[in-house]
Amino acid sequence: MQRLQESPKKEEYPKGTFGYDRQFLMQQYKNTIVLENSIEKSSILVSPELQGRVMTSSLNGNEGMSFGWINHDLIASGELSEQFNAFGGEERFWLGPEGGQFSLYFPENVSFDFKNWKVPTLIDSEPFEVVANNKSTAVFNKKAAITNYSGTTFNLDITRTISLISKDDIKNNLGLIDVDFSAVAFKSKNKIVNQGNNAWTEDSGVPSIWILCMLNPAPAVTVVAPIKEGGKEELGAKVNDNYFGKVDQDRLKATDKTVFFKADGKSRGKIGFSPKRATKFIGSYDANNKVLTILEIDEPRVKDKYVNSAWEIQENPFSGDVINSYNDGPLENGEQLGPFYELESSSPALFLKSKESYTHTQTIYHFSGTDKQINALALKILGVSVNEIEAAL
Template sequence: MIKMYLKSTLLFLCVITLISCKNKDSKQSNDTNTNVRKVINEASFEKGTFGYDKDFLQKNYKNTLVLESDDKKAILALSPELQGRVMTSSLNGNKGISFGWLNYDLIASKEIKEHINPTGGEERFWLGPEGGQYSIYFKPGKSFDFKNWYVPKVLDTEGFDVVEHNSNSAVFHKEMHLINYSGTKLDIDVNRKVSLLTKKQITDALQLKTEDFLVVAYETSNVVKNIGNADWKKESGLVSIWLLSMFTPSPETTIVVPIIEGAKSKLGIKVKDDYFGKVAGDRLKKTEQTIYFKADGASRGKIGISPARSTKFMGSYDAKNKTLTILEITAPNPTDSYVNSAWELQKKPYSGDVLNAYNDGPLEDGSQMGPFYELESSSPALALKVGKSYTHAQRIYHFKGKAEILNEIAKKTLKVSIDEINTAFK
C-alpha cells in the first residue's frame, strides 16, 4: 500500500513538473512573441513619419495627447508639458509625413538651456513683444543683446494644465505673472483650446467644391484675460498673443504671403525684410499682390506684413512632397495697433506686424538651431481692462491631392497658382 502511494505521488509530481515546464515555456514564448511584435511595430515607422515622432514624444513627454479623425488619417500630437503645444500632425495616419519640426537631440538630452529651449513644435503659444521698452524677454535696464534675452519659463519650460481632452479637442490653462522692460506687472490668465477640424468644416470654411484630397487641419483658440489690479495701457506696455509654427524646410519649399495692393504712400512698405539684417534679393521676391520667401533652412532671415497689407491667409508649398500648407486668421483691421518686437528702444512701439515668416540658417559662428522655417501670426496689442479678455484664433491646414485640386485651394487662399509658386525663384 505504501509502495503504491509513493508510486502515485511520484507520478503526480512528474505530471505537475511537466505541466509547469510547459506553461513556463509557453509564457516565455508568448513574452518573446510580444517583444518581437513590439520591436517590429516600433521599427515600422521611419524617421520623418508621424508614427516615429509620436513614439518619440510619448517616450520623452509622458502626458503627450493624441487627437485623431474617425478614419485615423488626420492626427495631431499635443504636449501639455510644452504649454499645450501642437507638436506635429499628419494627414495620412502614423505612416504619413510628420509636418512639425522637432529638435530630437535637445528633447532626448533632457537638458534645460538658459535662454531658450528650442524643442520645436508645429504651433506654440507665446506673448509679444520680444524687444523694445515693453518687452517681456528683457529685464528692466538691460541692453538688447542675446546675453540678456530670456524666454519666460512659463512660455518655455513650464507645462499647462489639461482642463478637457477627448478624441478631437483639448483645452489647456495657465496663470502667468510677468514684468515687462518698463517694470509693469502683468497678471494673465490663459486658456488654449486645440480642435481637430472635420473635412466638412474645412470645405465649408474655404468654400471648396470637393473633398477629394487628404488633409489635416486644426484650430487653436487662445484666450488671454487681464486678472491683475490695473488696466493694461499703451503708456505702460501692452502684450499680444503670438503663435509660431515650426516646419521642416527643403530646397523646394516656398513661403507665400498674399498682400493688399496699393501705393506705398497709402499702405506703407509691402514687407519688412530687415529683422536680422536685410534678406538677400535672391531669397525674397515681391509682386504687387504676393511675397515669395525661400524656406530652405539655409539662410537666416525674417519678414513681416503690416495690418494695412495683411490678408487673413499665408502659407507654403513643398514641391518635393506636393503638400500645401495654409495659415488662416481673422482678417486684421488695418487701424489696429500691433506690438513692435525690434530689439531696441522704439520710437513706434505699436507699429508691429500681423503676419511673419522666418527661415532658419547658420549663425556667424557656423552653429544652427534648426534647420526649420516658421509661419507666425499675432493678435493686436491688448489694451484690456481688469477682468476683460481677448481671443486670437489661428487655423493650420495641410493638403495633399491632385494638382488641379491643390491649384484651386492655392488660388482661393493665396491668390496664386501652384505653377506661379514653383517658378517664383526660377
C-alpha cells in the same frame, strides 16, 4: 479628464513619419495627447508639458509625413537651457513683444543682443494644466505673471483650446466644396484675461498673443503671402524684411499682390506684414512632397495696433506686424537653433481693463493631392498657381 493613450501597434516607423514622432514623444512626455480622426486618418500630437504645444500632425495616420519640426536630440537629452529651449513643435503659444522698451524677452537696461535675449520659462519649458480632453479637442490653462523691460508686471490667465477639424468643416471654412484633397487641420483658440487690478495701457506697455509654427525646411519650400494691393504712400511697404538685417534679394520677391520667401533653413531672416498689407492667410508650398500648408486668422483690421518686436528702443512701439515668417539659419558664431522655418501670427496689442479678455484664433491646414487639386487650392486660397510659386525664387 485626460485620456490614457496607447502607443501605435507597429513597433518601428521611419524618421520623418508621424508614427516615429508619436512613439518618441509618448516615451519622452508621458502626458502626450493624441487627437485623431481614424476614418479620415488626420492626427495631431499635443504636449501639456510644453504649454499645450501642437508638436506635429499627419494627414495619413502613423504612416503619414510628420509636418512639425521637432528637435529630437534636445528633447531626448533632458537638458534645459536658461536662455531658450528649441524643442520645436508645429504650433506653440508665445507672447509679444520680443524687443523694444516693452519687451518680454530682455531684462531691463541691457542691450538688444542675442546674448541677452531670454525666453520666459512660462512660454518655454513650463507645463500647462489639462482642463478638458476628448478625441478631437484638448483645453489647457495657465495662470502666471510676467514682467516687461520697463518693469510692468502682467497677471495673466491663459486658456488654450486645440481642436482637430473634419474634412467637411475644412471645405465649408474655405469654400472648397468642389475641390477634393487629403488634409489635416486644427484650430487653436488662445484666450488671455487681465487678472490684475490695473488696465494695460500704452504707457505701461501691453502684451500680445503670438502663435508660431515650426515646420521642416527644404530647398523646394517657398512661403507665400498674399497682400493687399496699393501704393506705398497709402499702405506702406509691401513687406518688412528688416528684423535681422535685410533679406537677400534672391530669397525674397514681392509682386503687387504676393510675397514669396525662401524657406530652406539656411539663412536667418524674417519678414512681416502690417495690418494695412496683411490678409487672413499666409502659406507655404513644398514642391518635392506636393504639400500645401495654410495659416489662417481672422481678417486683420487696419485700425488695430500691433506690438513692435524690433530689437531696439522704438519710436513707435505699436507699429508691429500681424503675420510673419522666419527662416532659420546660422547665427554670427556659426551655431544654429534648427534648421526650421516658421509661419506666425499675432493678436492686436491687448489694451485690456482688469478682468477683460481677448481670444486670438489661428487655424493650420496641410493639403495633399494631385497636381490639379493642389493647384486649385493654391489659386483659391493664396491667389497664385503652383507654377508661379515654383518659379518665384
